[in-house]
Amino acid sequence: MIALVISGVVIGCVYALIAAGYAIVYRTTGVLNFAQGSFVMLSGMACSWLITSEGWSYPLAALGGLVLTIAAGAAIWMLVMAPMLIRRLGIGLAVIATLVVSYALTDAVLLWQGPDPRSLPAIQPTWQFHLGSTRVSSGQVYVIVGMALILLLLSAFLKYTPLGRATRASAADHETAQLLGISPVRVGGYAMCIAAAVGALGGLLITPIQFTSASGAVQLALYGFVAAVLGGFGRLSGGVIGGLVIGVLQELVARYISTAYSDAITFAVLIAVLLLRPQGLLGAPDYGRARRSRSSHNRMNRKVHHASDVSHEGQPARTS
């Protein structure tokens, strides 16, 4: 039982990192980025490839995987999302595009690396301890501690640095942020790079203890999304709670019921939570407060040259 909870928490941490990626991209651009799971897969696969085929040392290969994944995030933004948003083709299309990108990345990696699952060497130093009769490995602890550190760093970045402040400003009110000289297109690009980095780090932490394969990306994206919605969309802490709940739940279902029902029960829980508590377990962040309280009067002539055409409530934004 304890072993199940621990392995559930470990995979839940990865979902939490994916959920954080969703949150940051969604808040700054309004787009649900379903390529989020691909970042986790891509970094693990790239690192493994750099070690086995190119003979790089592990730390260097890990760095290579991280950089490559961030580059992929930036490329998705510049080549796919930004052009769509600038031409105002609509948020919905951009969301579908990220889904397409996710499948395309999976296929690309399948062609490039084949369908075999990959693993990475254990992160040094390795050690273990016992919790009752349950063995806890260092790899599992690294994932949990790593997730906590990454999200703390991310919150500190958002709170204390000018770029973080610009990101928050743009997320809260991109029109006004624009008037203060903040380009939504640039901020969206930074958000994608950050989301890719967070996902990549998750991949580098999890791949040593759990196999990663090209085809796992879309599933990761989906579970991460469920975690984000379950905890309260847009909140980093919500993603953590949601991720842990989903991770542990999946382990328990797989052990006591059947792995075949894992997905069904995961989504049933999501639907139940959404029916009872649509704002998620922790509730949605209140960054939209000012927008809602503002009347649309005199905002008719604010034509938004932005990315996002959709307010956070999913209603068309007040554009003329």
Added chain:
Amino acid sequence: MGDELVVSGISKQYSGVQAVADASFTVQPGEVHGLVGPNGAGKSTALGILSGFIPPDAGSITYRDRELVGTVPDKLVRAGIARTFQEPSPIAGLTVLENVLTGLHIQGHAGTLQAAVRSPKLRAEEKRLKAEALRLLGSVGLADRADADAGDLSFGELRYLEVVRCLGTGATMLLLDEPAAGMGKTETERLTALIDDVRKQGRGVLLVDHDMGFIFGLCDAITVMNAGRVIADGTPDEIEKSEAVREAYLGGSTGNHGAGNHEAGKAGAQ
């Protein structure tokens, strides 16, 4: 040279309605330039065009020898043109200080990477910008509210924040959309002093307002619009004597007699 904001022949049509028709005027640096007119005169649309939010159908806007039509708002701010909104738009979730700092950062010199990691150079700059932000907030009595969430300010405080945040961008041409709306006498006086300071710094101000006392008391030049057209352009004295202006406000073709009379009454009282 080229430091004046030259608006020439801008037009904008909305589904058959000519909101702005071939409007031209020039705002000099170090000048407070009033833009007035009855409701529906096209002031707001003109301001929207000037701040890059509304693409005009025709016309050109030049500042510092640069054509600015087609420039997105965030680039316009960097080119030196910033605006406020009639309805204050605080960035809720950020503190009052952070609201001002967000704009001030245009003046910062640290690069993106430095902005992401808080290098020593950036810390020094951040300290300087923070002091500047607090000074700006202090000039309107908001210093002690610096750490409050901007969404929690009172309406009057928000008005000041809107103006101060705009000043903080370092823009040299400020477009202020009814900054005194809903303000009491002492508040308006404080705002007047603030705008006067801006003028003394050699920055230009385009001031849209309904309060004729405020406009006539502060402006060096006034442009009057009616039904999308510029009907008069000149010093406050010339405007006061203008037959066309009197007619627009009193006999108005805008169907807005009540407001027109009221405003004309105020103007006449000057």
